[in-house]
Amino acid sequence: MAREGEKASLRLGPGALFMTDHKEGPDLFGVGEAVRPLADLCLAPDAETPIALALVGGRGTGKSYALRRLLEAIDKGARETPSRLARVLVARVEAAGAAAPAAAIAAAVHRALTDNSQYAQLAEDAAHATVDPTHAAATAAERHDETVGRLEQERRARDEVEGRRARLADALLFDTPGSRVDAFARAGRAGIEAKLRRFGFDEGDADVNYRRLVRDLHGLRAGSRASVFVRAIFAYRGQLRLLVLAILAFALAFGLAKWRGGLGDDLVTRFAQLGPAADWMKAHDEALEYVGEGLFVAGLALVLANLWRAASFTGLLFRGLRMLHLDLRERRRELDASAARLERRVAALQMEADSAQTRAETLARKAGGAPAPARADGPAFLAAGVSPEAGARAFLAELGRAMAAGATAAPQRLVIALDGLDNLPPDEARRFLETAKRLAGPGVALIAAADASRLGPDARGFCESLFDAAFDVEALSASAGMRGAGRLLEAPSPAPATEPRLMSVTEPLEAPEIEFLKASATLIGPRPRTLKRFYNAYRLARMADAPRGALALSLAALMAPDPSAASALRWSLETDGPFVAPTAPMALRTAFEALSVEGMGRDAARGAFETARRFAPWG
Secondary structure, three states, rough: HHHHHHOOOOOOOOOEEEOOOOOOOOOOOOOOHOHHHHHHHHHOOOOOOEEEEEEEEEOOHHHHHHHHHHHHOOOOOHHOOOOOOOOOOEEEEOOOOOHHHHHHHHHHHHHHHHHHHHHHHHHHHHHHHOOOOOHHHHHHHHHHHHHHHHHHHHHHHHHHHHHHHHHHHHHHHHOOOOOHHHHHHHHHHHHHHHHHHHHOOOOHHHHHHHHHHHHHHHOOOOHHHHHHHHHHHHHHOOOOHHHOOOOOOOHHHHHHHHHHHHHHHHHHHOHHHHHHHHHHHHOOHHHHHHHHHHHHHHHHHHHHHHHHHHHHHHHHHHHHHHHHHHHHHHHHHHHHHHHHHHHHHHHHHHHHHHHHHHHHHHHHHHHOOOOOOOOOOOHHOOOOOOOOHHHHHHHHHHHHHHOOOOOOOOEEEEEEEEEEEOOOOOHHHHHHHHHHHHHOOOEEEEEEOHHHOOOOOHHHHHHHHHHHHEEHHHHEEEHOHHHHHHHHHHHOOOOOOOOOOOOOOOOOOHHHHHHHHHHHHOOOOOOOOHHHHHHHHHHHHHHOOOOOHHHHHHHHHOOOOOHHHHHHHHHHHHHHOOOOOOOOOHHHHHHHHHHHHHHOOHHHHHHHHHHHHHOEEEO
16 A cells, blocks of 8 residues: 555656645655554554544645555554554545445445455354345355356366466467477578478478477477487488488499409309400409499498488477477476466365355255345345444444454454545534444544544534544644655655654553653643543654653643643743743643753754644644
8 A cells, every 4th residue: 555655656846747636645744654653553452442543634734644644554564563463454434425324334344354355254244143134145145156156267267277288388389479499490490491391391381390390209208209310310201212322332332342352253264254344344453443442432421411411300300399398397387386376276265165055055044945135235234124224233243243252264453444524514524423433342443534623513522532542633734844845845855754762652651751641640630531631642642752751741731621731831832032931820830840841952842842732632
């Protein structure tokens, strides 16, 4: 998800012709790092659930962008941090256009479950837990049919791969342009054709004849391949003639040598009529000696020519065979990997089909043999005849029971992200948030992006009663405004964010921090809900690189029932002159002095106050 955002990022700098408003783009204000404590909280195994978090700010302040970055951080943390929850499911809910809040939330959760094959069965079980058995049976039967259809497709794909592997040699020789044999045959077509014609392959295309010869050679065993050279000596056109001529030359040379060695005299004695011929041969004895030697040399040359032609022909075939073997090794590895992968998928789908069949039969028996109605679009708990609100609540309750039981097929944390609340009327937005809060059960983290000022009268009290912690996107944008403008206009690469002092929101509080909280809590007074929010906000804000004492004091002042505490602290930080404790209210002055804020630098205290504003948006 993060990589997609980076791909869609704006081109920064003066060279950009025009910039549009969208949820991707560069992180100009360091939102990704700022919301990391919230992501860490959502992934903490020991965090009490359900958790309700708010991303607040006015229109155009980047709430949707912050929500996107927060979900990216959650996804990355679940994948890369061993000490955090690994099985995390994110369900995104667009509030605008949703008729029934509970149904919209439950449908989004169901969609997120079914999109993840690991939780698809859980989604079906939870959806069918409270609906009519006939509907469950119809859905199970259709799921079985779909699984069997996928199984058949995978089997056909596997059989096709097996068939390609069986006829791989023919495919590489005749049907694969660009293979080694194909490239060699095309490049040396003239020479190959000439050699084949000399050996009697006159009919048909020489290129096809050559490929067939290589295929036939590939089909022979190793011992039979050795006989190819022997056959090439006499089996092809021209070779036998050379052998016959060589034999005649050797025979004549042998006969002349015998005649000159005394055989001629014996023959003349027996046959007087050979006398003139014998006399002529004696007169030309020296010439006949050269003739005999020439005949021997000619016979030897004919034999060598025969062997050279046979070696040239078989060498051409074996060269094609070597190239074919190279191609076969490469393609066979690919096909073997594909076949193994398909075999595993077929085995997995076979098990899934068997399980789906068993489930369909079980549900059909529970339905009592009643005719199964047509399957409705969408989740089973939203089917016709079922109250959407009741079905959605039952589905989420069943899912919560599975998560609470710690089943391996269930997510460890369900994150429900609400966006688009600003597009609803205030009353509908409040109803949507209240419904989501009621539906959130064990193991659920609810994250809502909303403009608190648009939630009607007493928005602060409503939000404080609803959310356990909040992050003010508008406060972050205000504190980082000039830096963001510089990044947008000057085109340098964004400076790396300063590493926070803490790496996890779950790291225990140190003794000085506990004293900071005790001293600062006097500003809040005996208000249990506010004190819990103060503690939660400090847990999140302390991950920033800010002085802990000033951070605790700033949070307490912003959350104090007396608004003058926050005004006085803000005034003391913004005015020039010595950095001294405010004179009023007395509780702020006492906490100010107890935390030694006066002794630290004004810039450090200002940074702590700006950090606190992000996590105390209603101060």
